[in-house]
Amino acid sequence: MNRRTRKTLLNVATGIAVAATAVVVFLPAAYAAPGTVTSNVNVRSGPGTNYGVVDTVRRGTQVDVQQCEGSWCYIAKPGPDGWISSSYLSAGGGSPVNPQQPGLSFGFSTGPGGPTINFGVGQQPQIQPPRPPRPQPPVVVQPQPTFGEVCFYDRTRFRGESICMDSGESTRNLGDWADRISSIDNPDGLQVQVCSESNYRDCRTYTTSASSLGDFDDYIVSVRVR
Known part of the structure; x- marks a missing residue:
């Protein structure tokens, strides 16, 4: 791909990101993204400090970010789930989260079979071609021992x-x-x-x-x- 084509595609991706800032980003269940808690913080029942504390999550805990609203994100983890400020989260690879548009830092899919557009702080959006389907091995049904x-x-x-x-x-x-x-x-x-x-x-x-x-x-x- 030559530089002019790459630049055009990057401009398209940037336009999509600007349009997305007008709405709250909700991550569907199938596309919930991993995140890491960067400091000990209270987990609340809603997206704001006026909501009650339901738990405390420690620094370094790996969580499942399911949706973001304003500067708050809903996380799933061992123990009670709830909302924490996005300023206490990092996205995949340790990238910091934009507190104004936190959902964009965790990425989203444009549709089945289409390209994936990833948005992150400090890095340029990239458009990737769809991956070819992997060959599936034959299904062999065998009894499995019980381990738990x-x-x-x-x-x-x-x-x-x-x-x-x-x-x-x-x-x-x-x-x-x-x-x-x-x-x-x-x-x-x-x-x-x-x-x-x-x-x-x-x-x-x-x-x-x-x-x-x-x-x-x-x-x-x-x-x-x-």
């Missing part, structure tokens, strides 16, 4: 009724338990994939316990435990 257990609860903080699954178990449709799960107890650190649709579509993976599930709360239909 995961329990799912119909209320936050591991309360209420529960169902449990062993490592290697899965269900394409939870039936009576569809859209009921609100917290996950995963003491053995198994890889737990929860999906908002049947047949494992629109999924998120947890490797720790989660006392609340953010926008996946009461929105899980299929589950795999590995």
Whole structure:
């Protein structure tokens, strides 16, 4: 790609970023971005200091940034989830977060099969071509040994009724338990994939316990435990 073409594409990407500053950036569940807490900070029930404190998160904790509103971002982590000021977050690779437009620092996708535009403080936007599909190996179904257990609860903080699954178990449709799960107890650190649709579509993976599930709360239909 010559320099003139690259410059044109970068100008297009910059225009998209300017247009995006007029709205609050919400990251869909499937595109929630990783972040790192840069200082010990209170976790609040809403996007502002006038909301109550629900927990405290320590410096260096890895979190799942699900959405940003103003200069605040909603994070999912071990323990109670909630809102923290974006000034206490860094994006992937340790990049600082723009407190005025924090959502842009965590990136978003332009659509299925299209290019991905990443915005970050201190770096130029880049437009990447779509990756070719990887060849898929044949599916071989084999029984797997049990190394641990995961329990799912119909209320936050591991309360209420529960169902449990062993490592290697899965269900394409939870039936009576569809859209009921609100917290996950995963003491053995198994890889737990929860999906908002049947047949494992629109999924998120947890490797720790989660006392609340953010926008996946009461929105899980299929589950795999590995």
